[in-house]
Amino acid sequence: MKPGVFLVKLLEIALIFFIILTLLFFLFRLSPGDPVSKMVDPMLTPEDMDHLISQMGLDRPVWEQYLIYVKNFFTGRFGVSFHYGEPVKDIIKQRLGWTILLFTTSTVMAAFAGVYLGKIAAWKKNSRLDNIMSISALVCYTLFIPWFALLLLWGLGYQLNLFPLGGVLTPELWVGAGSFVAKALDLAHHMVLPLMTLFIINLGSYLLLMRSSMLSVLQEDYIITARAKGLGETVIRDKHAAKNAALPVITSVGLNLAFSINGGALTEQIFTWPGIGRELIFAVSNNDYPLAQACFLLIALVVLVANLIVDLLYAWVDPRITY
Amino acid sequence: MLKTHYIHRFFAGWQIFIKNPVAKAGVFIMVVFMVMALASFCLPLLGPMYDPMTGIDPDIRLSTPPSLTHWLGTDNVGRDILAQLLEGAKVAFIVGLSSAFISIVLGTAIGMVAGYAGGLWDAVLMRAADIIMVMPSLVILLILASLFGQFNIWLIVFIIAILRWPAVSRVIRSQTLSLKQRPFIEASQVAGASSFRIIFRHIMPNVLPLAFLYMTFRVTSAILVEAALSFLGFGDPSQVSWGMMLQWVWKSGHMFQAPYWLIPPGISISLLTLAFYMLGRAMDEVLDPRLRRQAQG
Numbered sequence: 001m002k003p004g005v006f007l008v009k010l011l012e013i014a015l016i017f018f019i020i021l022t023l024l025f026f027l028f029r030l031s032p033g034d035p036v037s038k039m040v041d042p043m044l045t046p047e048d049m050d051h052l053i054s055q056m057g058l059d060r061p062v063w064e065q066y067l068i069y070v071k072n073f074f075t076g077r078f079g080v081s082f083h084y085g086e087p088v089k090d091i092i093k094q095r096l097g098w099t100i101l102l103f104t105t106s107t108v109m110a111a112f113a114g115v116y117l118g119k120i121a122a123w124k125k126n127s128r129l130d131n132i133m134s135i136s137a138l139v140c141y142t143l144f145i146p147w148f149a150l151l152l153l154w155g156l157g158y159q160l161n162l163f164p165l166g167g168v169l170t171p172e173l174w175v176g177a178g179s180f181v182a183k184a185l186d187l188a189h190h191m192v193l194p195l196m197t198l199f200i201i202n203l204g205s206y207l208l209l210m211r212s213s214m215l216s217v218l219q220e221d222y223i224i225t226a227r228a229k230g231l232g233e234t235v236i237r238d239k240h241a242a243k244n245a246a247l248p249v250i251t252s253v254g255l256n257l258a259f260s261i262n263g264g265a266l267t268e269q270i271f272t273w274p275g276i277g278r279e280l281i282f283a284v285s286n287n288d289y290p291l292a293q294a295c296f297l298l299i300a301l302v303v304l305v306a307n308l309i310v311d312l313l314y315a316w317v318d319p320r321i322t323y
Numbered sequence: 324m325l326k327t328h329y330i331h332r333f334f335a336g337w338q339i340f341i342k343n344p345v346a347k348a349g350v351f352i353m354v355v356f357m358v359m360a361l362a363s364f365c366l367p368l369l370g371p372m373y374d375p376m377t378g379i380d381p382d383i384r385l386s387t388p389p390s391l392t393h394w395l396g397t398d399n400v401g402r403d404i405l406a407q408l409l410e411g412a413k414v415a416f417i418v419g420l421s422s423a424f425i426s427i428v429l430g431t432a433i434g435m436v437a438g439y440a441g442g443l444w445d446a447v448l449m450r451a452a453d454i455i456m457v458m459p460s461l462v463i464l465l466i467l468a469s470l471f472g473q474f475n476i477w478l479i480v481f482i483i484a485i486l487r488w489p490a491v492s493r494v495i496r497s498q499t500l501s502l503k504q505r506p507f508i509e510a511s512q513v514a515g516a517s518s519f520r521i522i523f524r525h526i527m528p529n530v531l532p533l534a535f536l537y538m539t540f541r542v543t544s545a546i547l548v549e550a551a552l553s554f555l556g557f558g559d560p561s562q563v564s565w566g567m568m569l570q571w572v573w574k575s576g577h578m579f580q581a582p583y584w585l586i587p588p589g590i591s592i593s594l595l596t597l598a599f600y601m602l603g604r605a606m607d608e609v610l611d612p613r614l615r616r617q618a619q620g
Contacts, residue, residue, distance in 0.1 A: 016454055024466075031470040138604075142543060142597040146554045147569055147589025150578055158579045255457060262461035266551055270573075280462065281555055284469040296466040303457050 009311065013304045020300050024293065025069055029062065038289045041082040052080060073297070079290035083283075088294045091279065096298075098168060099275030102191065103264055106198035107253065113199075114206020115249055119242045121207065122214035134211065140204030145263045149197045149270040156193065163193050166272035194271040201263050202256070209252050214245040247318050254310035257303055340609050349601030356595050360416050363409035373403050375410035375563040386581050396583045399575045404568075408587050411565040415546050415595055418480055418564070422545035423538045425484035430491025431534045435522050437492065438499025449496065452489035460486040460544075461551050468557045476559040479552060483545045491537055498530045539603035543596045550592050565592045 029035065040052045053059055056079060057068035072078070078088035121133040157165045164170070168190050173182060217223070218241055226236045265277025272278070276295050283292035340346050363375075372378045380393065383401040387393065395404040437448040464482060468474065474482070502508060503526075511521055552558050553566030556574070568588040572578050578585050 012450075027467075027470055032472075138600065139593070139597060142547075142593055142600050144547065144550060144589050144592040144596070146551065146573075147585075147592065150569070150573065150585060151589070154579055154582065154585065258457055258459040261459040262548075262551065265459075265462065265465075266554070269555065277462075280465060284465045285556060287469070289469060292466060292469040296462060299459065299462050303459070304454075307457055 006312070009308055013308055017301060017304055021070065021073060021297065022066075024297070025066055028289075028293075038287075039079055041080060041085070043082075044080075055079075078294040081283075081291040082288045083286050083291070088290050091291065092276070092294055092298060095274055095276050095279050098273060099264070099268070099277065102194055102198065102268070102273060102275060103260070105191075106195050106202060107260060109195075110199050110202035111206050111249065111253060114203050115210045115242070115246050117203075118207045118210025118249075119214055119237065119245070122211045122218065122245075123237050125215065130211075133207065137204040137207040137211075140200050141208065143201060143204075145197065145201055146266045146270055148201070149194075149267055152193050152197060153270065164190050166270075168274060194267050194273050197267045197271075198260065198263060202260055205256055205259070206249060206252070210245060210249050213248045214241060217241050217245040247314070250314055250317065251310055254307040257306055261299060261303070336609050340605055343605045343608060345601045346605030349598045349605060352594055352598035353602070356412050356591070356598070357416070359409050359412040363406075363413045366406050366409065369406075373406045375402065375407040376561075378402055378406065386575075386577055386584060388581075388583050395587055396581070398568075398571060398584060399577055404584055404587065407563050407568050408565070408591060410563045411568060411588060411591065412595075414476070414562055414564040415550075415592070418476065418483075418549045419542035419546040419595075419599065422480040422484045422487070422549075423541035425481060426488040426541050426545075427491055427534050427538050429484065430488035431495050431527070431530060433488065434492035434495025435499050435526050435530065438496040439503060439518065439522050439526060445496075448492070452492050455486060456489040458486070460548050464548065464552055465555070465557065468552075473557065473560060476549075476562050479549055479559065480545070483548050487541055487544055491534060491541065494537055495530050495534055498533055499526055502526055502529055536606045537603070539599045539606065542599045543603070546592065546596050546599070565589075 028038070031038075036053060036058050039056055039058060040049050042049075044052070055077065056072060057065045060068070076089050078092075080086065081088050081091055084091055117133055117137075121130045124130050153165060156162050168187060169183075170186050170190075173186050223236060223241060226240050231240075261277070264275070265281060267273065268275045268278035269281050276298060280292060280295035280299070282288070283295060341350070366373050366375065370378075372380055380397060380401040380403070383393075383397050385397075385401065386399045387397045387401075389396045393403050393405065395408065397403055398407070433448055433452070437445045460483060463486060464474075464479070467482065508521060508525060511525055516524070549558070550564065550566030550569075553564045554570045554573075556570055558564060558567050558570075565588040569585070572581065572585050572588075
């Protein structure tokens with residue numbers, strides 16, 4: 001991608017994010033109830049309340065409020081959470097790492113496994129193996145995530161007692177002097193069930209996509225050429241077909257993101273994984289508007305940036321694409 | 324003349340469609356759930372005890388396993404789980420089909436305008452579609468719920484539809500682009516037809532069948548999003564949906580004790596969405612003969 005095009009894309013994302021920010025501001029003013037009582041915790045002392053009100057400009061005219069709102073966003077002042085009584089920024093910082101850990105691990109694992117299995121399914125098209133894999137992938141794709149997570153929790157967590165029922169750590173181990181290895185193992189142990197949930201639901205869509213992409217690549221002339229040259233089956237499959245077929249899977253990571261964010265939030269909620277998604281659901285249930293707003297904006301920003309990265313990556317791996 | 328053409332095409336398509344094993348399975352599952360949804364209309368005949376929302380068995384005030392009077396058992400206040408499951412089937416069909424219908428109408432209109440008008444209109448509408456398409460709809464519904472409080476079921480249906488038109492509009496746009504090149508469109512332009520007339524009189528009849536075939540995928544996502552929202556406790560409190568049932572199992576702390584209550588609603592959501600998805604994929608194969616050949620090997 002040329003630097004100029006990249007700059008345009010970047011500006012475009014900034015503009016879109018600005019529109020989302022603005023929409024949220026006006027929706028907030030349109031919603032029933034008084035903005036002050038929504039943004040400022042009524043349990044605070046009068047001095048603290050006054051400080052917050054003037055910081056967010058809630059005593060000024062609407063257009064000034066808007067400018068202050070935008071300025072506060074860029075300086076990271078999202079207000080104070082009602083429930084925690086701490087600045088929203090600090091809470092988000094604590095939660096973000098947990099979400100990134102769970103999310104990237106599951107996405108990377110599912111994408112690699114999906115590409116690998118999809119490749120095999122397409123290669124053995126209409127065999128029993130392909131049928132089993134395709135149907136399982138379809139089922140994974142339409143599984144109702146919370147229910148599947150609850151089933152895992154019930155079966156593997158409660159009945160067989162193999163995994164913890166929630167959280168990320170065993171408090172005794174982390175407060176006490178546990179070794180690093182013991183702590184890492186403890187974290188991994190807590191991560192198995194949520195990871196399994198996200199892995200399985202994402203695997204379905206990557207597998208199906210890779211399979212259909214591979215099927216269309218296999219009909220191209222250069223595959224026939226490769227066969228005519230007498231190349232081995234595995235070489236044609238892995239070196240010639242799969243490499244090109246995997247390209248659409250990269251773009252689909254961006255498109256799939258919305259689906260996996262929804263799923264991620266639900267998974268975090270069920271396994272009490274202390275991430276952004278769970279915090280958003282928690283904030284919405286408790287009418288903690290400042291926290292909910294910050295979580296939402298963060299998710300929107302991540303989605304936009306991730307799609308830009310996918311565009312870049314796509315242009316990098318496929319030189320035929322020019323923007 | 325035009326009508327017989329469509330009917331003929333429909334039957335020809337149906338013949339190919341129903342031979343496909345994926346389509347067969349999808350149709351079968353869907354018929355089962357339709358029967359369930361229809362059966363929910365008979366619930367009032369069984370007396371107030373079987374009302375899915377307010378019916379309480381006076382002898383049972385807690386969750387009980389399946390029995391003769393309650394085939395799937397009762398929930399924690401003594402309501403019949405089967406009755407709730409049937410009611411949930413009805414709600415799922417209503418939510419899925421109406422939301423999909425609205426997004427089809429929106430997506431078709433926007434796709435036709437973008438494709439026919441081209442230029443700036445096309446650029447702006449399709450860029451908007453791209454952005455809405457990548458936004459997680461559940462997260463958007465959650466932030467709206469935090470602003471406006473609990474939604475009723477129709478509002479949820481409408482919001483899901485607004486968030487889910489882009490995929491339809493892209494298909495319709497590309498179809499419109501190819502139609503635009505056909506002589507009959509040029510002829511009506513020369514004859515002085517307005518753009519409005521060309522879009523709705525000449526292009527629409529040609530893209531509409533395609534739009535309705537893509538409806539199945541929208542049904543799947545609408546049912547899943549509504550169920551997830553209800554599961555998290557932001558659904559319409561006056562409706563018994565499958566997501567709501569799961570929320571009750573979870574929130575009342577019965578998920579480890581009452582598998583007979585936990586399993587049916589989740590299976591239903593997964594199977595019904597699977598059925599719609601399978602229908603969609605099978606239709607794709609009918610529409611795209613290249614895929615059909617592949618499927619038959």
